[in-house]
Amino acid sequence: MKHKFIAKRYWKDKSTPMGQVDELAKNYDDVINLSLGDPDLITHDIIIDNAFKDARQGHTKYTDFRGDPVLRKEIINYYREEYDLPVKDEEIFVAASGCLGMYLALEAILDDGDEVILQAPFFTPYPQQVELARGIPVPLNTYEEEDFQINIKRLESLITERTKALVINSPSNPTGNILSRQTLESIRNIAVKYDLIVISDDIYTSFSFNEPFIPIASIEGMKERTIIINSFSKNFTMTGWRIGNIIAPDYIIKVIQQINENVVFTAPSISQRGAIHALRNRNEIQPEMINEYKNRVFYAADRINRIPNMSVISPKGTFYLFVNIKKTGLSSIEASDAILKEAHVLTIPGIAFGDCGEGYVRIACTLGIDKLREAFDRIEKMNIFK
Incomplete structure (x- = not known):
């Protein structure tokens, strides 16, 4: 924002797709939010x-x-x-x-x-x-x-x-x-x-x-x-x-x-x-939590690799998956936008993580398997993934 009371180094908008997800999530009452990595579990x-x-x-x-x-x-x-x-x-x-x-x-x-x-x-x-x-x-x-x-x-x-x-x-x-x-x-x-x-x-x-x-x-x-x-x-x-x-x-x-x-x-x-x-x-605290996220991320990876035009490498760590969507022919922003508008599932475009993230969307497995199942049931019905 250009304003005399704002430092000039911040006049150019530096917001990224990552920073816009909160507002996007508010556009749909039934959105399944797989964008930010804030776990659904609460502190032990x-x-x-x-x-x-x-x-x-x-x-x-x-x-x-x-x-x-x-x-x-x-x-x-x-x-x-x-x-x-x-x-x-x-x-x-x-x-x-x-x-x-x-x-x-x-x-x-x-x-x-x-x-x-x-x-x-x-x-x-x-x-x-x-x-x-x-x-x-x-x-x-x-x-x-x-x-x-x-x-x-x-x-x-x-x-x-x-x-x-x-x-x-x-x-x-x-x-x-x-x-x-x-x-x-x-x-x-x-x-x-x-x-x-x-x-x-x-x-x-x-x-x-x-x-x-x-x-x-x-x-x-x-x-x-x-x-x-x-x-x-x-x-x-x-x-x-x-x-x-x-x-x-x-x-x-x-x-x-x-x-x-x-x-x-x-x-x-x-x-x-x-x-x-x-x-x-x-x-005492960690094993159950870690096992829960491991189950989620391997379930999600299996679903992704059974959907045409999507793929992901076998999970090694974290509760994120960096999903390859290059076969759709869409940019990461276009693909993420389509997934939101058609499936009401919120992801983050890979370009938010650097230029080499183009061609990917990131999902966070911070919801339970029931919600993940619903999300992928919606996504696999989209034309770009058929």
Whole structure:
């Protein structure tokens, strides 16, 4: 919006198809919303009950600037027990969401004009987050025919004297793909060769269906050049609690703390207490939830692959499916629009996740199988999918 009271850098509309879905959903009374990744399940009672018990006992004040010391200890225990990855207390910062964590990390490491290579298709806020930190986003395209793995030669070809960092996301939103150990080791070699830092968006670590999740920080030589962004939103269905954490070398954490003190001061105390109970009770909380989403995503993939002009690779992680609709001859926006108008099912066009997302639509399996069944029953009746 152009206005004298609006900063000129925001005069050009930067909204994306991702940002328009809320309004589109309101156009139909019977819409089945498979667009945004906000789980239909609510936070587990163990987390809710214990967090609010803690609130009544006085945990309603500012916490330590780097986060509740008890939560930091639980994060240390989690990484030791799950990944045999040693993390020191001074390497942890608790942030008011993973999204804020990503911005804080970028703000801490980037000088004006530094380039950040983004694994694409990417989580839609990444490019603008880089720009907010005065950096330059550089997409690194991945492709279905390459199993959405990062092509190392393509990565190396994008590196310039201004390249500062690489952002990876595995398991990936939107593709659901997981970077292999071989890919991670190749990324390590490039990071060391060009002295890069890797920001690893580890939001869906619990949703790795076929093999255990591998943190890139656990690859030899990578802990000292990795920033981990984590969140409780998806791994513990705590989207509204807005709580996450950053793991990075202590000198980066110190800068992140200084920046955050001028943004939100500290993460919400009650949310931090919820995160403590989530980690402590993860073996009771997570298995049923993970199994539910796994069943949904494999059901949806099977339905998709039985519909003409649609296909999807076998699910590996997350609760997203990146559906190939190229045989329809439509663009991703056209296909998503047709699915909404004819089937009253809301998806997100693949172009919202970067240019290499063209020819796809993303669906989020955040509704139960009954609703997914109804959605695909409607879609398979459409002419473009016959």
